[in-house]
Amino acid sequence: MSETSLTPPSEVTPQPSPSLFERWRARIEYQGLSLAIVCALVALLLLVGDQLTSSQIAAQQLEDRLVVLRQVLPQRLYDNNPLSDAFSLQDAELGAVEVYPARKDGRLVAVAFQVSNIGYGGPIQHLIALDAEGRILGVRVLSHKETPGLADKIEVSRSDWIKAFDGLSLANTPLAKWKVKKDGGQFDQFAGATITPRAVVKSVLQALQFQVRQAERLSAQQQEAQP
Numbered sequence: 001m002s003e004t005s006l007t008p009p010s011e012v013t014p015q016p017s018p019s020l021f022e023r024w025r026a027r028i029e030y031q032g033l034s035l036a037i038v039c040a041l042v043a044l045l046l047l048v049g050d051q052l053t054s055s056q057i058a059a060q061q062l063e064d065r066l067v068v069l070r071q072v073l074p075q076r077l078y079d080n081n082p083l084s085d086a087f088s089l090q091d092a093e094l095g096a097v098e099v100y101p102a103r104k105d106g107r108l109v110a111v112a113f114q115v116s117n118i119g120y121g122g123p124i125q126h127l128i129a130l131d132a133e134g135r136i137l138g139v140r141v142l143s144h145k146e147t148p149g150l151a152d153k154i155e156v157s158r159s160d161w162i163k164a165f166d167g168l169s170l171a172n173t174p175l176a177k178w179k180v181k182k183d184g185g186q187f188d189q190f191a192g193a194t195i196t197p198r199a200v201v202k203s204v205l206q207a208l209q210f211q212v213r214q215a216e217r218l219s220a221q222q223q224e225a226q227p
Contacts, residue, residue, distance in 0.1 A: 069100060071156070072129035072138030073112050078102035082112060087221060089214055094206060101221065102129075110137055111218060115207050117199040121145035124154070124199050128207040135169045139204055144196075151196035161188065162200070170208050178205040 066083060073082065082100035089097050094115065102110040112129035122145040129137040139162050141154050153159040164187060179185025180198050189197045211218070 068127055068140050068142065069112060069129075071140050072127055073100075073102050073110060074137070077109050077131075077137075078104050089217055091210055091214065093213070094210055097210065099218070099221075101218075108132060108218065108221070111211065112137075113207065113210070114142065115203040115210075117203045117206075119144060119146050119199040120151060120193065120195040121147060124196070124203070126200065126203045126207075128204060130169075130207065130211050133169070134171060134208060134211055135167055136165045136204065136208070138163075139165045139200075141200070146196045147193065151190060151193040153190055154196060154200055161190075161197070164188070165204050170212065 069082060080101070080103045082102050085103070086098055086100050089099055091097050097113050097115075100112040101108055102112070110129055110131045112127060114125060114127055116123050116125050118124070124144040124146070125142040127140050127142055129139075131137055140156060141162065144152070144154065146152055146154065153161050156162055173186070176184065177186040178201055180187050180189040180194060180201060182189050182194055183198070185201065187197060187201050
């Protein structure tokens with residue numbers, strides 16, 4: 001009978017006890033603190049990035065606004081900076097309206113301001129310029145969410161529809177005509193998209209009426225601007 005050799009069991013190497021840092025890492029407090037630090041760093045990076053780009057974005061927005069402003073306010077009409085000379089008027093109908101005054105030799109020759117109305121897809125923002133006699137110098141759409149290819153004809157890059165307002169005023173266009181043709185007015189509507197041009201016509205009329213209501217205050221602003 002053969003003898004079975006018995007191998008003594010291998011010795012188990014003792015593991016070192018975890019360090020204080022390792023024990024701390026395993027605690028829920030450490031994980032929460034780590035997450036908070038990461039979030040704080042991300043927020044700091046976003047803040048720094050915003051600070052670095054905000055001035056560039058503001059400058060670009062100012063340039064874009066100036067480009068549109070020159071489309072409705074011919075630069076030959078004024079010698080001031082309408083954007084830097086802007087002021088706000090509180091109106092009973094439109095609320096606070098920022099006015100961009102165009103002056104020539106200190107005399108107010110025109111004003112431009114924004115008006116908004118709800119179209120089919122949401123608010124339609126317009127920039128409208130009027131001369132001192134209340135005639136429309138130009139109308140441009142600043143932003144909208146109307147249906148592409150159908151109601152976006154309000155953009156001057158899509159059609160000349162919006163140029164139909166040029167030269168009109170409350171004096172040469174009866175109040176009843178400030179509607180689309182479907183409603184008995186004189187302005188064309190778009191096939192399948194009446195709500196959009198209707199909102200634009202309403203905004204233009206509101207701009208003309210705003211200038212009439214605020215005539216005295218606009219005149220006062222002109223006198224304040226004179227040396």
